[in-house]
Amino acid sequence: MASITIDGVAKTFGAQKVLHDLSLHVPDGAFYTLLGPSGCGKTTLLRCIAGFYTPDSGRLLFDNDDVTQVPAYRRDIGIVFQDYALFPDKTAFDNVAYGLRARGVGRQELKRRVEEALDNVGLLALADRYPAQMSGGQRQRVALARALVIRPRVLLMDEPLSNLDAKMRLQMRNVILDLVREAQITTVFVTHDQEEALAMSDQVALMDQGSIAQLGSPEELYGLPANAYVADFIGSANIIPVQSIRLDEADGQAGVLHYRIGEYVFEGLRGSADLKDSGLLIARPEDLSLIAATPYMPNSMPGEVLRRQYLGFKTVYSIRLADASEIRVELHAGNMVGSFQPGDRVQVLVPVDSRVVAA
Numbered sequence: 001m002a003s004i005t006i007d008g009v010a011k012t013f014g015a016q017k018v019l020h021d022l023s024l025h026v027p028d029g030a031f032y033t034l035l036g037p038s039g040c041g042k043t044t045l046l047r048c049i050a051g052f053y054t055p056d057s058g059r060l061l062f063d064n065d066d067v068t069q070v071p072a073y074r075r076d077i078g079i080v081f082q083d084y085a086l087f088p089d090k091t092a093f094d095n096v097a098y099g100l101r102a103r104g105v106g107r108q109e110l111k112r113r114v115e116e117a118l119d120n121v122g123l124l125a126l127a128d129r130y131p132a133q134m135s136g137g138q139r140q141r142v143a144l145a146r147a148l149v150i151r152p153r154v155l156l157m158d159e160p161l162s163n164l165d166a167k168m169r170l171q172m173r174n175v176i177l178d179l180v181r182e183a184q185i186t187t188v189f190v191t192h193d194q195e196e197a198l199a200m201s202d203q204v205a206l207m208d209q210g211s212i213a214q215l216g217s218p219e220e221l222y223g224l225p226a227n228a229y230v231a232d233f234i235g236s237a238n239i240i241p242v243q244s245i246r247l248d249e250a251d252g253q254a255g256v257l258h259y260r261i262g263e264y265v266f267e268g269l270r271g272s273a274d275l276k277d278s279g280l281l282i283a284r285p286e287d288l289s290l291i292a293a294t295p296y297m298p299n300s301m302p303g304e305v306l307r308r309q310y311l312g313f314k315t316v317y318s319i320r321l322a323d324a325s326e327i328r329v330e331l332h333a334g335n336m337v338g339s340f341q342p343g344d345r346v347q348v349l350v351p352v353d354s355r356v357v358a359a
């Protein structure tokens with residue numbers, strides 16, 4: 001087990017700069033996820049950590065050991081791939097045993113450790129099966145057992161759940177989390193699935209074109225997105241341009257933020273530090289609420305219901321605002337003030353804790 005320090009790593013393929021002086025510290029035993037859209041550089045970063053790619057510049061440390069120039073097979077990593085990468089001509093037992101044999105582990109200890117590893121993933125009974133005789137979920141369990149049986153310093157996982165069906169994906173989340181917590185192993189997990197990242201991680205590094213757009217806990221990424229890119233990628237958000245931003249500095253207290261959306265005035269409590277005169281309001285659909293049109297309500301703006309979708313536990317409304325833009329509002333069964341129909345005039349209420357960020 002070891003912490004991982006990525007210190008100013010850059011990587012270029014041909015003319016394309018894929019990683020931009022990227023830095024990240026993963027503490028010993030933590031579960032970190034690299035999240036981002038296709039092509040943002042997640043896999044490239046993971047491959048640099050693994051040693052399959054050498055960075056053009058920057059350093060990689062496991063604890064205090066500089067491993068930048070250490071070849072992959074000597075880095076002591078466990079790795080799990082999307083396509084399992086099992087040996088097709090070896091049984092589950094022999095797949096898991098492979099790394100121990102390569103390390104010269106004696107027969108009795110090898111048998112004990114392989115059986116324990118297979119037992120940990122619930123596959124002891126299938127030890128003699130070949131990969132072709134197993135389901136996708138079972139194969140990925142073998143791959144996980146194979147990665148962990150060598151007791152690596154760090155575990156790297158590249159989209160390990162992407163080839164599984166939806167139900168198995170959910171099950172495997174728990175299998176992985178139980179195993180890595182039990183082994184207390186430092187894990188870097190790559191996915192493009194934001195729900196997976198939120199559900200599994202201690203910290204999520206959301207990447208954007210070779211850089212980290214925001215590093216934070218799942219709660220921070222969802223509740224305090226640093227910018228519109230983060231807000232848009234994590235969950236869904238209405239991103240509404242705001243004007244005339246002004247901050248009342250109160251003595252030693254968090255100030256009150258004043259802003260306008262068109263001609264309507266709002267007050268808020270949460271603005272990013274770099275605000276200028278205009279910016280963006282980030283309003284989660286479930287944070288907004290609707291009331292019947294009134295002449296004036298603080299922190300609200302008028303709109304018209306365009307569409308209504310009833311989903312049982314919530315109702316989703318599309319609302320057209322005064323400037324003809326469309327936003328999404330979700331009213332949950334427990335706190336539905338009323339029900340509205342297409343064509344209804346409504347007031348959209350914006351809570352004071354909605355976040356305003358720089359444009």
Ligand SMILES: Nc1ncnc2c1ncn2[C@@H]1O[C@H](COP(=O)(O)OP(=O)(O)OP(=O)(O)O)[C@@H](O)[C@H]1O
Nearest residue numbers: 013014018036037038039040041042043044045192
């Ligand atoms: N070996 C390589 N040679 C040339 N270009 C590469 C190589 N590996 C990756 N790239 C390019 O680098 C960019 C980032 O790729 P990378 O695989 O790291 O992205 P990713 O975020 O993991 O995306 P995905 O989820 O699609 O795998 C892409 O534009 C890709 O085409």
